[in-house]
Amino acid sequence: MTTRSTPERLDEAVENLLAGERPAVDAELRPLTRVADLLADVLRPMPPGPRFEADLGRRLAVDGGRRRLTHGRLLAAGALSSAAVGVTVTAWAMWRSSRRAPALSHRLLQR
């Protein structure tokens, strides 16, 4: 049978305490859960001021918008360059075939 270590038992007791329960602990852990209880009481959630919240929210929205724009521009640039490559390859192929066609007919005529 495995026995759980003191840190493991303490961790579980703290979790229960933070969930609003009063954990039953042995004498070894009691002083530590008392401190945990005190900490849970003193270290209250601390929300920032509403002005700061709004300002940072706006800043993140602007920053996010800029990133979306950059992403969109990258896509557009990618599409444009692909189209340019396609046009160039097609033009080159047409030029090659136009040069090859007279040469071929010339050879056939000579036979």
Add this chain to the structure above:
Amino acid sequence: MTRRAERAPATPTDERDADLPAVRAAQADPAAFDVLYRRYLDRVYGYAFYALGDHHDAEDATERTFLAALAALPSFRDEGASFRAWLFRIARNTVSNARRTRWRRRTEPMPDGFDRPAPDADPAGLVARAEETRRVLRALAELPDERRQVVILRFVDGLSSREIGEVLDRSPGAARVLLHRALRDLEARLRP
């Protein structure tokens, strides 16, 4: 007791799953980052506030954390670490940088009761509570950095041992040992 249950609960598995859709949405469209910002603003600010002990420094660290998170979000991958742990890792680095900068400026604020309104209306209760808060915060400020971080992440932000381990680059077992040592240390410091 009800208030305690309302604070950020340590829900190691559900919390991770709950964040992933919002993370995916924000990766596809940065405008959707707002959901994660609203969800974590109080916790990141609380972490920075208790770690730095000053409202202005905490605001600065919070702002840097969220801007860095937004910039790095495309590189976030669901490979073991939760988004919450990933975000607090950024916050931890930001807070460490702020502490280093402050050390260079040598302007360490004294931990006191902060300017937080206490819920007690009774003047004697207010005084006693303020004194108790001061004592606890002073003892917390005197802890070695990692132990202090563990206490704040556990009690203010409700992170589980697994998540604290991810933030501090330790195993969950090592995070539990750190918490044990931190509470033992605090108990000795707070003993009358």
